Amino acid sequence: MIEIEPAVVNSSCAWASDYDQLLALYQSPYTGAVTTRTSTLNGFNEDPNIHTVAFAQHGTTSANSYGYSPNPLSQYISWIQSILTSSSSSSSSSSSSKKKPFIISLTTSTPTDLSSMFSQVQLFRKSNTVDPSLIAIELNTSCPNIPGAPPSAYIPTSGGVLASLLAVMRDAHAQDPTLVLGIKLPPYVYTDQFVQVIHLLKEFSYSSQASSPDEHPIATTTNPFSFLTCTNTLGNSLLLLDGNQEFALPTPLGGLAGDAIHALALGNVYTFRQLLSTDPVLKNTKLIGVGGVTSKEAAERMRKAGADVVGCATLLGKLGVKAFEVIAGIDA
Numbered sequence: 564m565i566e567i568e569p570a571v572v573n574s575s576c577a578w579a580s581d582y583d584q585l586l587a588l589y590q591s592p593y594t595g596a597v598t599t600r601t602s603t604l605n606g607f608n609e610d611p612n613i614h615t616v617a618f619a620q621h622g623t624t625s626a627n628s629y630g631y632s633p634n635p636l637s638q639y640i641s642w643i644q645s646i647l648t649s650s651s652s653s654s655s656s657s658s659s660s661k662k663k664p665f666i667i668s669l670t671t672s673t674p675t676d677l678s679s680m681f682s683q684v685q686l687f688r689k690s691n692t693v694d695p696s697l698i699a700i701e702l703n704t705s706c707p708n709i710p711g712a713p714p715s716a717y718i719p720t721s722g723g724v725l726a727s728l729l730a731v732m733r734d735a736h737a738q739d740p741t742l743v744l745g746i747k748l749p750p751y752v753y754t755d756q757f758v759q760v761i762h763l764l765k766e767f768s769y770s771s772q773a774s775s776p777d778e779h780p781i782a783t784t785t786n787p788f789s790f791l792t793c794t795n796t797l798g799n800s801l802l803l804l805d806g807n808q809e810f811a812l813p814t815p816l817g818g819l820a821g822d823a824i825h826a827l828a829l830g831n832v833y834t835f836r837q838l839l840s841t842d843p844v845l846k847n848t849k850l851i852g853v854g855g856v857t858s859k860e861a862a863e864r865m866r867k868a869g870a871d872v873v874g875c876a877t878l879l880g881k882l883g884v885k886a887f888e889v890i891a892g893i894d895a
């Protein structure tokens with residue numbers, strides 16, 4: 564796993580979309596890593612008349628109709644390279660001139676595109692311009708807003724789209740076990756869904772040989788997935804502007820986030836923690852808990868539910884990087 568200290572990140576979102584936003588997230592002394600907005604191989608056609616976000620008037624809840632970033636993966640690689648190699652981009656906190664990791668969020672529904680994207684990331688990691696241990700990949704399998712491309716993680720079955728993508732991840736990891744891979748999952752709502760995900764993950768564990776201290780080869784089973792990020796937004800939600808009957812989004816349906824999904828996100832993290840901890844192969848999988856982390860108390864609840872790291876998007880959208888001071892309890 565990458566080292567995330569403090570154990571707080573932004574989750575992938577529209578406020579981690581361009582260079583300035585990524586730099587501000589990197590420079591905040593209260594983030595331990597930066598997650599990019601989800602990119603695709605060639606960029607996504609963003610239409611401001613359709614793709615947008617709205618906030619509820621009370622509390623910290625959002626609904627959004629965004630697709631993926633208009634910027635392709637190659638653009639994020641080049642921005643990350645420039646942030647990590649620039650001496651002036653370190654955090655303003657004197658104690659943390661240490662470089663922070665980036666989690667590159669990416670997606671596709673085709674294994675060939677995923678292979679190409681992995682090749683780009685691997686070329687970057689091996690380019691000697693950055694420390695490869697600072698780069699992780701998160702496969703977004705859970706955006707509810709793409710017509711014709713449903714979130715693959717809602718069908719976690721052998722032979723499905725998700726399985727075909729996990730196979731690419733497994734192969735990339737088998738070639739380079741230093742690769743840190745994670746999966747962004749949607750909110751699930753009943754037990755069998757979680758169990759199916761666990762079964763599918765186990766299908767992609769692979770056998771490898773390690774050396775014992777006396778140099779004898781020993782067979783080990785390797786889980787290629789270092790972390791799960793739970794959860795993405797709750798799709799098909801209809802937010803109405805307070806005080807009147809107007810739809811908050813032009814679509815008008817979108818992905819719900821923030822306070823409104825906090826209990827569901829906690830339940831997802833809790834369930835995965837229970838299931839992972841009893842599995843001999845998957846038990847070391849880390850959880851990034853996301854969903855309604857809008858206060859220090861909410862972050863504590865997320866950790867209590869089983870998150871190793873907490874993340875937020877809606878609070879970041881509302882407050883900018885000051886959000887991370889709120890989560891740290893600085894801004895009581």
Ligand SMILES: Cc1cc2nc3c(=O)[nH]c(=O)nc-3n(C[C@H](O)[C@H](O)[C@H](O)COP(=O)(O)O)c2cc1C
Binds near residue numbers: 632820821822876877
């Ligand atoms: C405006 C907006 C854009 C988002 N874009 C992405 C994205 O590109 N990729 C992704 O994996 N999740 C995306 N998300 C989901 C967030 O990462 C997060 O999972 C979700 O919003 C729940 O966290 P929150 O309650 O802190 O907002 C987005 C959320 C919002 C509000």
